[in-house]
Amino acid sequence: GQNIDQPTEMTATEGAIVQINCTYQTSGFNGLFWYQQHAGEAPTFLSYNVLDGLEEKGRFSSFLSRSKGYSYLLLKELQMKDSASYLCAVRDSNYQLIWGAGTKLIIKP
Amino acid sequence: IAGITQAPTSQILAAGRRMTLRCTQDMRHNAMYWYRQDLGLGLRLIHYSNTAGTTGKGEVPDGYSVSRANTDDFPLTLASAVPSQTSVYFCASSQGGATGELFFGEGSRLTVL
Numbered sequence A: 001g002q003n004i005d006q007p008t009e010m011t012a013t014e015g016a017i018v019q020i021n022c023t024y025q026t027s028g029f030n031g032l033f034w035y036q037q038h039a040g041e042a043p044t045f046l047s048y049n050v051l052d053g054l055e056e057k058g059r060f061s062s063f064l065s066r067s068k069g070y071s072y073l074l075l076k077e078l079q080m081k082d083s084a085s086y087l088c089a090v091r092d093s094n095y096q097l098i099w100g101a102g103t104k105l106i107i108k109p
Numbered sequence B: 001i002a003g004i005t006q007a008p009t010s011q012i013l014a015a016g017r018r019m020t021l022r023c024t025q026d027m028r029h030n031a032m033y034w035y036r037q038d039l040g041l042g043l044r045l046i047h048y049s050n051t052a053g054t055t056g057k058g059e060v061p062d063g064y065s066v067s068r069a070n071t072d073d074f075p076l077t078l079a080s081a082v083p084s085q086t087s088v089y090f091c092a093s094s095q096g097g098a099t100g101e102l103f104f105g106e107g108s109r110l111t112v113l
Helices: none
Strands: A003-005 A011-013 A019-026 A034-036 A044-049 A055-058 A060-065 A070-075 A084-092 A097-099 A101-107 B004-007 B012-013 B019-025 B029-039 B043-048 B064-066 B077-080 B085-094 B102-104 B107-113
Touching: A003 A044, A003 A084, A011 A019, A019 A034, A019 A084, A019 A101, A034 A060, A034 A070, A034 B102, A044 B077, A044 B102, A070 A084, B004 B085, B019 B029, B019 B085, B019 B107, B029 B064, B043 B064
Parallel strands: A011 A101, B012 B107
Antiparallel strands: A003 A019, A019 A070, A034 A044, A034 A084, A055 A060, A060 A070, A084 A097, A084 A101, B004 B019, B019 B077, B029 B043, B029 B085, B064 B077, B085 B102, B085 B107
């Protein structure tokens, strides 16, 4: 079966760096996405990786290793507003998105 | 403001009742999707439409139906609601292309008693 694994919850301190990992086993691979979802709100797109390596976008970076079935989202200079759930999703060979359950990130002052 | 509008935002209904969740987008996206989100689970695809006039079944289609009469609207109907359909429902659209990122509506919280 297809599976996306990510930690359920993480805690970090304001101003610090946190890395949220995602491992996947899917039928084929056509890209990996990270979305941010604040409590009670809709998910919003953060990043997309289809080739191995690091994609940087401001304070957020996303890394992909296709051979290892692994990605991480790196958040730098954490702010209180970064408290949210972070969803990892993989697009499979049928171009359907398979979603992880999300990682709830708690930022403490 | 361009985007996706869902209605209602919240609804409580009795089991056995019929319910339609509305979804309208003004971005002229071809693809539209309905997901449900339950605690501890990833988003699960109910139905999708790649273009007006076509629909397809997702991972959890039973008990739900959709239609896509035009580009903008993609309603989701529960013919006879059951308590297991209590969930938050998100409509999304995609422009397609290399990235194909999804744009989500604000969600509809449905409680079936």
